[in-house]
Amino acid sequence: MAPRPLSSYYLPFEQPLKAFDDRICKLEDLSKQNNMDLGADIAAQVAARERFLVETFSKLSSWERVQVARHVHRPQTADYVELMCEDFIELHGDRAFADDRAILTGFALMDGERFLLMGQHKGRDVHERAVCNFGLPQPEGYRKALWKMRLAEKYQLPIVSLIDTKGAAPDVGAEERGQSQAIAQNLMVMSGLKVPIVCIVIGEGGSGGALAIGVGDRFLIQEYAYFSVISPEGCASILWKDAERKAEAATALKLTASELLKLGIVDEIIPEPLGGAHRDPAAAARTLRATILRHLRELQTVPISQLLEQRYRKLRAIGKYREEVLEHVGAIVAD
Amino acid sequence: MAHAVPQRPNSSDTAVSRRVQTEGVFRKCDACGESVPVMALRRNLDVCPESGCGHHFQIGALRRVEITVDPDSFRELFGSIEPVDPLEFRARRSYAERLREAQRQTGLKEAVVCGEARIHGQDVVLAVMDCHFISGSMGSVVGEKITRAIEHATAMRRPIVIVCCSGGARMDEGALSLMQMAKTSAALYRHDQAGLACITVLTHPTLAGVSASFAFLGDVIIAEPKAMIGFTGAIVIEQTIKKKLPEGFQEAEFLLEHGQIDMVVERKNMRETLAKLLAFATHKPARRASATAEPIRMEGPEDAAAAQTEDGAIRPQGRAGGPAGRKRTAKQRKE
Numbered sequence: 249m250a251p252r253p254l255s256s257y258y259l260p261f262e263q264p265l266k267a268f269d270d271r272i273c274k275l276e277d278l279s280k281q282n283n284m285d286l287g288a289d290i291a292a293q294v295a296a297r298e299r300f301l302v303e304t305f306s307k308l309s310s311w312e313r314v315q316v317a318r319h320v321h322r323p324q325t326a327d328y329v330e331l332m333c334e335d336f337i338e339l340h341g342d343r344a345f346a347d348d349r350a351i352l353t354g355f356a357l358m359d360g361e362r363f364l365l366m367g368q369h370k371g372r373d374v375h376e377r378a379v380c381n382f383g384l385p386q387p388e389g390y391r392k393a394l395w396k397m398r399l400a401e402k403y404q405l406p407i408v409s410l411i412d413t414k415g416a417a418p419d420v421g422a423e424e425r426g427q428s429q430a431i432a433q434n435l436m437v438m439s440g441l442k443v444p445i446v447c448i449v450i451g452e453g454g455s456g457g458a459l460a461i462g463v464g465d466r467f468l469i470q471e472y473a474y475f476s477v478i479s480p481e482g483c484a485s486i487l488w489k490d491a492e493r494k495a496e497a498a499t500a501l502k503l504t505a506s507e508l509l510k511l512g513i514v515d516e517i518i519p520e521p522l523g524g525a526h527r528d529p530a531a532a533a534r535t536l537r538a539t540i541l542r543h544l545r546e547l548q549t550v551p552i553s554q555l556l557e558q559r560y561r562k563l564r565a566i567g568k569y570r571e572e573v574l575e576h577v578g579a580i581v582a583d
Numbered sequence: 584m585a586h587a588v589p590q591r592p593n594s595s596d597t598a599v600s601r602r603v604q605t606e607g608v609f610r611k612c613d614a615c616g617e618s619v620p621v622m623a624l625r626r627n628l629d630v631c632p633e634s635g636c637g638h639h640f641q642i643g644a645l646r647r648v649e650i651t652v653d654p655d656s657f658r659e660l661f662g663s664i665e666p667v668d669p670l671e672f673r674a675r676r677s678y679a680e681r682l683r684e685a686q687r688q689t690g691l692k693e694a695v696v697c698g699e700a701r702i703h704g705q706d707v708v709l710a711v712m713d714c715h716f717i718s719g720s721m722g723s724v725v726g727e728k729i730t731r732a733i734e735h736a737t738a739m740r741r742p743i744v745i746v747c748c749s750g751g752a753r754m755d756e757g758a759l760s761l762m763q764m765a766k767t768s769a770a771l772y773r774h775d776q777a778g779l780a781c782i783t784v785l786t787h788p789t790l791a792g793v794s795a796s797f798a799f800l801g802d803v804i805i806a807e808p809k810a811m812i813g814f815t816g817a818i819v820i821e822q823t824i825k826k827k828l829p830e831g832f833q834e835a836e837f838l839l840e841h842g843q844i845d846m847v848v849e850r851k852n853m854r855e856t857l858a859k860l861l862a863f864a865t866h867k868p869a870r871r872a873s874a875t876a877e878p879i880r881m882e883g884p885e886d887a888a889a890a891q892t893e894d895g896a897i898r899p900q901g902r903a904g905g906p907a908g909r910k911r912t913a914k915q916r917k918e
Contacts, residue, residue: 418824420832423832488675513759
């Protein structure tokens with residue numbers, strides 16, 4: 249059975265895929281309409297398509313990976329909620345000012361495990377994107393997340409956080425209402441919350457706006473997601489005054505999953521279906537679900553005081569520097 | 584943006600060498616445009632002495648230490664930690680080269696100086712950022728040194744004062760820089776849980792990754808006049824929303840008006856203000872202990888509610904160690 253194109257939008261480097269998909273569709277339609285047996289031709293095309301995918305995705309550049317992470321049909325938090333959870337009770341509002349739809353929060357049930365699920369959501373169509381502000385949270389989004397996290401702590405529910413944002417909302421209102429304070433507060437409180445926290449970058453991990461729901465016991469990343477201090481465009485315009493040099497910037501920033509693993513920032517890479525999560529959201533969700541369950545169950549065996557100490561040590565260890573440990577004796581490189 | 588400080592002497596920041604080199608030299612004030620004699624400027628704590636101006640010039644970390652703490656009370660800590668180039672980051676120039684140049688220009692190893700000091704005789708741990716070192720940006724070393732300063736303050740049971748001045752997280756160290764936000768915030772959480780004070784001073788500019796971590800985690804947040812403070816830079820916001828920004832947007836006074844900070848304090852009053860705040864933050868509740876014991880002498884009910892109604896004062900429960908603590912105090916009084 250040929251995989252019907254799940255995504256009708258093709259990234260520049262995916263263009264040959266479009267040709268394959270068109271051909272396969274045409275052959276299928278022909279065989280149906282004329283009752284011809286074109287099985288062999290279809291199988292050949294499917295195999296060639298598969299070969300193309302394997303080859304292309306085995307050597308994606310950093311910038312191409314960023315494009316996959318931003319793919320319009322890449323599954324988002326709400327998709328994963330639908331695909332992974334047996335039940336989800338959404339909880340709204342920061343109890344102070346607004347219900348920021350850029351961050352989704354609620355109680356989730358998955359294979360008997362109850363936890364708080366939160367995540368940025370960009371919106372899947374024009375209407376949703378407008379409502380969700382393209383997944384750029386306002387301070388209220390972070391405060392909503394904080395409020396619900398405190399509730400999770402009270403109910404002793406673990407927390408699963410799905411990260412997918414270009415960054416925190418860059419606008420006047422956000423600054424007036426304390427974007428910095430909202431993010432800082434989350435970083436501080438999450439470091440000490442007395443429940444297990446699993447954070448997963450499922451798309452874009454854009455700077456402080458992503459990290460603001462990303463402090464915990466596990467920091468995982470999907471294969472084609474990225475996590476960066478600044479967007480490649482922003483970096484390029486600072487470095488070369490030219491946002492078009494984003495591909496170079498993406499390479500320089502070492503923002504891909506495997507590079508982050510090497511730097512000791514992420515703990516594990518979650519594999520995606522061939523060609524990225526948007527080619528098979530259901531399969532992506534199955535893997536994600538299994539990974540979440542494994543980590544939740546693992547973390548729940550650790551006594552909370554030990555968990556907090558481990559969480560602190562983990563954050564504490566991030567960074568590379570040189571230190572002269574013993575002066576007069578000689579420099580010792582300790583990074 | 585913090586690069587725009589002209590005529591900075593190349594040698595180390597000691598008072599003597601600077602005085603010799605800059606004698607008779609004028610500096611142009613960015614705010615009023617007047618040429619100000621350097622000596623007059625220096626006497627005025629690097630604040631423009633022109634009437635009606637009062638522009639606060641950016642100052643280096645060592646100068647800030649000099650004007651903030653008691654003479655000869657500063658002892659530097661963690662001064663042997665040096666930056667490396669973990670990503671082998673290359674743009675127009677390599678990061679390694681940029682680091683060497685910044686070190687040569689400032690005489691510092693990195694963008695923060697930490698140490699123990701006294702302010703009006705009160706022991707504090709101090710961390711001061713230097714905007715002349717790659718815009719005061721936070722990479723692994725800044726994160727590590729600030730974290731160690733906080734941990735040292737926690738261990739010594741002393742308040743920490745952090746003088747912030749930074750363009751944000753340092754791009755050249757990628758996500759390692761970003762994670763320093765979480766690291767410093769986690770250390771401040773422990774400091775906070777230990778009941779110890781953190782006072783932050785936000786100077787021009789305090790932005791992005793620094794603003795959204797330790798800068799806004801101060802118990803009390805002070806800003807210098809007109810300091811630019813915010814998460815997203817004004818230029819980026821203006822480009823995004825394509826509208827003119829409100830007058831004074833992201834200036835200290837704007838933040839005060841919007842409830843984001845506690846006070847705006849002129850440089851000449853900073854030491855005094857810090858000293859007063861520290862006295863409140865570290866005062867010993869001696870009188871409170873004896874006052875709490877008062878109702879117990881009546882041999883009445885020991886619960887807090889009853890104790891509160893006896894003398895009509897509203898007193899949070901558990902402040903003086905709970906009922907058991909009070910009982911002991913009462914016994915001691917009898918003896």
